[in-house]
Amino acid sequence: MSKLLENQVAIVTGSGRGIGREVALLFAEHGARVVVSDKDDAPALEVVSAIREMGGEATAYCGDITSAGFAESIVDKGISEFGRLDILVNNAGYTSDSLIHKMTDEQFQAMLDIHLIAPFRLIRAATPYMRDAAKKEIEQGIVHHRKIVNVSSGAGVNGNVGQANYSSAKAGVIGLTKTVGKEWAQFNVNTNAVAYGFIDTRLTRPKEEGETVEGGTIGIPGKVRDMFIQKIPQRRPGTAREAAESIFYLASPLSNYVNGQVISINGGL
Structure with missing residues (x-):
């Protein structure tokens, strides 16, 4: 099988676990050098080790993606390690659910910080190595596509009870994706998003399992989870690998004429 990402460099946020982990591994299988990022060191280093064991190249950069300076620092890490940046995947995130009349300012702001402000900062920090680098290449007659893939959700398209934030x-x-797609398309930077439905990760497992993120319990109550699955035409959640494959498509040369799009990955829901 040909390696579609040979010698390309990718930053994948939230890639110590779940969908992001599968994205990092899939990219590496196709020849990409990967900056693995997670808030916690241990899962990120495990992914780096797995990539190296398969003969690939990877490095880890860990920390709070919402903190000031994180975006510039992780981009600098990728450049110092690998010398370029071809692919940026804004995947990191979690949920903090509550009905709107009970939701706190802090809950609402936390979701904006990690799902929207952090991707904006990362794209801005990547400007010299994506937009500006491509501009110089075009002046030299070189066409090389770079890719930005943002992770949205069916909740961002249709809304979802308990998830106003x-x-x-x-x-x-979605608005960020479509705007950057229009601004940077002329520089051969393809910016697209995936909008996931029900993907089997720790965020969608039974809430009764007691998994926590940022001090809050994540997951879906078991009975609600079962009812939701029955609404999916394919009658099952998607796997993390299946979710990663949609990101891979948008990061690969297969999508060089796809720009500013939001692709729903939801089993037909």
Whole structure:
């Protein structure tokens, strides 16, 4: 099988676990050098180790993606390690659910910070190595496509009960995607988004399992989860690998004429 991302460099946020982990591994399988990023060191380093064991190249950059200076620092890490930046995947995130009349300012702002403001900052920080680098290449007659893939959600398209904060942030990601797609298309930077439905990750597992992020319990109550699955025409959640494959398509040369689009990955829901 040909390696569609040979010698390209990718930053994948939230890639210590779940969908992001599968994206990082899939990119590496296709020859990309990957900057693996997670808030926690251990899962990120495990992914780096797995990539190196398969003969690939990877490095880790960990920390709070919402903190000031994170975006510039992770981009600098990729450039210092690998010398270029071809692919940026804004994947990191979590949920903090509540009905709107009970939702706090802090809950609402937290979702904007990680799902919308952090991707904006990363795209801005990547400007010299994506937009500006491409501009110089075009002046030399070189055409090389770079890719930005943002992760939205069906909640950002249709709304979702208990997720006013998450839905608002993910809707904002769609606006960001379409705008950057229009601004940077002339520089051969393809900017697209995936809008996931029900993907089997720790964010969608039974809430009764007690998994927590940022001090809050994540997941979906078991009975609600079962009812939701029955609404999916394919009658099952998507796997993290299936979700990663949609990002891979948008990051690969297969999508060189796809720009400013939001692709729903939801089993027909």
